[in-house]
Amino acid sequence: MTGRLLTIGDEILVGQVVDTNAAWLGELMTGLGIRVDRADTVGDDRAAIVERLREGLRTAGVVVVTGGLGPTHDDVTKSAVMELFGVGSRFDEAVFEHVRARFERRGLAMAPSNRSQAEIPEGFEALPNPVGTAPGLWRGADGTHGILVVLPGVPHEMKTIAVGSLVPRLSSIEGRAAIVQRTLLTTGIGESALQERIRPVDHLLTDDVSLAYLPSIHGVRLRLTGRGPDPESATARLEALAGHVLQRAGRWVYGEGEDSLEGVVGRLLLDRAATVAVAESCTGGLVTHRLTNVPGASGWVKGSVVAYHNDVKRDGLGVPESVLDAHGAVSRETAVAMATGARHAVGADFGLATTGIMGPGGGTPDKPVGTVWIAVALPDGANRAVMLRLGTDRIRNKERAATGAIDLLRRALTGLVEDDPGFVA
């Protein structure tokens, strides 16, 4: 099946907003076995929308539209859809009740224009929007048109409706097998090394069971897909593959789906009622920033010292002058002394430290730009340290070093540090 994406909004065309929905939907549909062959953007212009929809529904199996829903856009997408099919709309009481209740819960008066959210074009089903007011719309294929799906442009709402209503429908439409997916999140191992590890189970991969590697700066996501005549058999195939993948690569898997590495670490710390303090040199605050992005982080982040200057490493963290002199600021010894110092200075159970050369300047032949040491100090006084060799881009280096540090803490919390051959411990 061929898929087509259509994003609607003047704000995209004039460059005020970057369209991230198309990439997210492209990945989702690719995972469902739908080949997206085009992604178009048009403005809030009814004629242009009708023209694009007409062309798309004639040549593609499914067209997914985002944006142009809701009162602020004058419902331009809905009226385009009604014009295209020559239909009116019906007032959907269930949708209206949802909108009304939503305003009531927040103690807000509902503007009359919100009534229009409950106007559903004839021939369409409303897809529930649990996190907003504009419902999604679904129209099945007929003899001349492919499936048409309309979703709000707000990414959070779009994703919630897509996962809750679109994936099950696309997976179960007539003539297609049931499809189930899991996405395992890995970090600390490159794509090719990960493939090397998983390769022995490649014989499990068939038309019904597939595995995609999705690399990014923070790690490789593994998207596992199972297909079958019904959801049960699809799930059974998926789980068989997942079991084998986890057996071979589980130590690099930190979470699943929408998990974040820092959220996982936060749960691990909360579970044991432990706290962490960070000593950051080269990451310059980024590790703590990411940890404190997690709601409720104040329950397990005690505080940090960003020791950009050696003075601060010495006076703020108690790194001995002799260690700095003998080994330099970027060394295993300094990283360990910083992690230990953070534990004591801040008064936390775990200490985490980063020190390195992020570039563009500051490299030496011995310690080129991209050399980073990270260390974790454990509650029992022991510690672990690891060296990373990163690239030359300052911003990317900071991101990768922060991910490495947070993952080192995760490994320490799950007992995975010691037997890890990838670590210089």
Place this chain on the structure above:
Amino acid sequence: MTGRLLTIGDEILVGQVVDTNAAWLGELMTGLGIRVDRADTVGDDRAAIVERLREGLRTAGVVVVTGGLGPTHDDVTKSAVMELFGVGSRFDEAVFEHVRARFERRGLAMAPSNRSQAEIPEGFEALPNPVGTAPGLWRGADGTHGILVVLPGVPHEMKTIAVGSLVPRLSSIEGRAAIVQRTLLTTGIGESALQERIRPVDHLLTDDVSLAYLPSIHGVRLRLTGRGPDPESATARLEALAGHVLQRAGRWVYGEGEDSLEGVVGRLLLDRAATVAVAESCTGGLVTHRLTNVPGASGWVKGSVVAYHNDVKRDGLGVPESVLDAHGAVSRETAVAMATGARHAVGADFGLATTGIMGPGGGTPDKPVGTVWIAVALPDGANRAVMLRLGTDRIRNKERAATGAIDLLRRALTGLVEDDPGFVA
């Protein structure tokens, strides 16, 4: 004139990469007075590219293509262009010499496939690429086709060629006036308050002189455009407007073009050989992370204390227990004590502090989620503090509080704090 954008790449359609080029080009073209009415993405598929180009060049004044250039893409864009116009290519010695010299400078052997970079379709001009190997391509309008521009997909290369070669050409094509632009960057004032301030000079705005407000979470960018029969008169008009805008809104303008707020603050500190230390509570390291994103930040960032727990505010920063008890952690008094404490604890000339309630939890009737105090401690012992009332989204609140704090330091460094009516100082 109508503009059309065409992005090429399978990696976009499967969602591996978010297309940021389209937004950047959309803004650029809008600024040049070109109305972008559509932005399409197709895969690395020659037939699809030819079809999109044929349609675009028939209906739009200018089509800008990004991606699909260079040996890794098999030059799919170039061969599509040659198919469309039924032309071959010529070997461009100047382009080849540029590619060869580039490899030589980096001490790398040039793969033979790079020769293809110098193959330019007949009827096209090569647009120099000072930061990469693939040149851009330009073909002027003829009786049946609009202007066709082809740029590499790598954002850095695309932008460099667009600014260096595309803007001057689009500005000077027959029948169009010369166009010059400046973008002034503001922060700390909302879009409508800024409009209110600038409104008295609105009479200066004509067809030849325009002003656009481009709001984002970090502030409002002001894009000033001057048009005229020649570059000199366009520049004179632009500068007349710029002078008036700066007179009315200058105190909120921190930079221009691609400046970053933290980079500006870094230069101000370097100029007076001063250093800064940060005490971060609610921003959780983000202020220091942003400061240390600037290359060479080690010359002016001394270090920071992320005091997430009150223990750390007291023990690490010397905030008196009595201040915390009497006023609470989120108060003017605590913010000032934190900023002063950071100066002394870390040993820097300036101290900067943030404390607030970022959400989702932690709000009270007195101090709802979004309440933030920021403070700066000056080298002479004086201090300034300001309260921000932000929203309920944790991540956005952190970003906005960090921007507010960095801007408070900028104002302190430029003497703009005291007479600023927007400040509770």
